[in-house]
Structure formats: structure tokens, C-alpha cells
Amino acid sequence: MEVSNELVLSMETKLQQTLQPKRYVHTLGVAYLSASLAMCHGVSHQDALIAGLLHDCAKNYPEDTMLSECLRLNLSLSEYEQKIPELIHAPYGAYLAQTEYGILQEDILLAVRNHTLGRPNMTPIEQIVYLADYLEPGRNHPTTPVLDELRKIAFQSLDEATYLVSKNSIHYFETTGKAADPMTYQVYEYYKEKLQKGE
Ligand SMILES: [Fe+2]
Ligand SMILES: [Fe+2]
Structure with a gap:
């Protein structure tokens, strides 16, 4: 789209x-890392x-409001998303991007929709926002000492970086005992196979 x-200034304002201030700084990190990866x-x-x-434009909304709005609007939510309220800002954010920010372009809306969990066979812009959310300069995952390595890989191969991020998330689920997200396993399997096939 023509930007x-x-x-940009009106959206940023x-x-x-x-x-919240911290979320806003994160948002700028994701926006400019996404633009750089896109280049x-x-x-x-x-x-x-x-x-x-x-990508996080719905983050300040109360989670129960977002859930009831998503159900009322018939937005598709996985069972896992319905159980983990902090994930609902992604589908609701895509809705707000359209209704509050006037974005009509489908691939931008999809990138907002899928930034939290990803999905198999993402478009490049979806992969970029999914990765930038994980790798923006302010992010520091104690469970991921290889974060700087991943930042480098994201500029070399979106598929490899997506595979490694999903692999790290699975490792996180398994080491913390947090409820595993079935979509992350699907993403992991899809990109593992894609890399093995050398597509
Ligand atoms: Fe988010
Ligand atoms: Fe985010």
C-alpha cells in the first residue's frame, strides 16, 4: 500500500x-524490524x-471484552486461543486494524492475525511480523540464549528462522510445563519438512 x-505519524500517535509505554516501544521495534526484514x-x-x-493494536483491550467481541463478530478462534486470553489480541487486532485504522489489504490483516502463533505456509509478510515480534531489539528471552544468532538468521532465511523460533517455543513449553499450543507444533513440522525438502 502507499504509505x-x-x-505513519497518525498511526504512531x-x-x-x-x-502502555513499554508496549509502544515494543511496537516501534517490531515495525522497524519488520520493514528491515522486508527490504x-x-x-x-x-x-x-x-x-x-x-500487530499489537488491540493489546490494551480487556481480554473478556475481546473474547466476547470475537465471538459476536464470528472471528475464527482456535480452541487454544479461546483458552489463553492473552492470544485474543491477534484476531481482534486484525479486526481493529480494519475498522479503526482503515487497513483493507488482506496480507497486512493476516500478518496481524497470525503474529502470535504463526501457521503453516505463511506468506512472507506474515513470517516477517511473526519473527519481528520475537526478535525486535527490546526482546530478551531468558530461555533463548541464541536470540542474537536467530536475529542474524532471520535476515538470511525466513523459513529457517521460523523453524527455529517454533522449535524454541516448543522447548519453552516442554521445559516450563506450560500448555502446549498445537499450532506451534504444526508450524514446527511444516517448516522442518520444507527445509528438509530444500524448497
Ligand atoms: Fe502480540
Ligand atoms: Fe508484539
Whole structure:
């Protein structure tokens, strides 16, 4: 999409008013890392910037409101998403990106929709926002000492980075005993096979 400085500024202003300061700084990190990854991987950096800016736009909404709104609007939610309220900002964020921020472009909305768990066979812009959410400069995962290595790999291969991020998430589930998310296993299997086939 055509992105002017005015549009970026108006979105940033609205997000700054809506989100907690820490979340806003994270949002800027995701937006500009998404734009940088896009430049490297032949994706529109303007689309990636907007998707990154909006990926957490629903984050301040009360979780029970988002859940009831998603159900009322008939937005598709997995069973796991319904059980883990903090994940609902992704589908609800895609809805807000459309209704509050005027984004109509399907791949940008999908990138917002799938930024938390990913999915098999993501489009490049979905992979970029999924990875940028995990790897933006402010992120520090104590369970992932290889984060800097992953940051490098994300600029070389989106598929390899997606595979490694899903692998790390599985390791996290298994070492902390947190409820495992079936989608992360699907993402892991899909990208593992894709890399093995050398596609
Ligand atoms: Fe998020
Ligand atoms: Fe995020």
C-alpha cells in the first residue's frame, strides 16, 4: 500500500495514546524490524511497517471484552486461543486494524492475525511480523540464549528462522510445563519438512 509520513505519524500517535509505554516501544521495534526484514526479503517494506505497527493494536483491550467481541463478530478462534486470553489480541487486532485504522489489504490483516502463533505456509509478510515480534531489539528471552544468532538468521532465511523460533517455543513449553499450543507444533513440522525438502 502507499504509505505517507502523515499516515505513519497518525498511526504512531494513536498507538502511543492507546498502548502502555513499554508496549509502544515494543511496537516501534517490531515495525522497524519488520520493514528491515522486508527490504531484505523482497516484500514491500511499507506494508511490513504498517503490519508491524498494528500487530499489537488491540493489546490494551480487556481480554473478556475481546473474547466476547470475537465471538459476536464470528472471528475464527482456535480452541487454544479461546483458552489463553492473552492470544485474543491477534484476531481482534486484525479486526481493529480494519475498522479503526482503515487497513483493507488482506496480507497486512493476516500478518496481524497470525503474529502470535504463526501457521503453516505463511506468506512472507506474515513470517516477517511473526519473527519481528520475537526478535525486535527490546526482546530478551531468558530461555533463548541464541536470540542474537536467530536475529542474524532471520535476515538470511525466513523459513529457517521460523523453524527455529517454533522449535524454541516448543522447548519453552516442554521445559516450563506450560500448555502446549498445537499450532506451534504444526508450524514446527511444516517448516522442518520444507527445509528438509530444500524448497
Ligand atoms: Fe502480540
Ligand atoms: Fe508484539
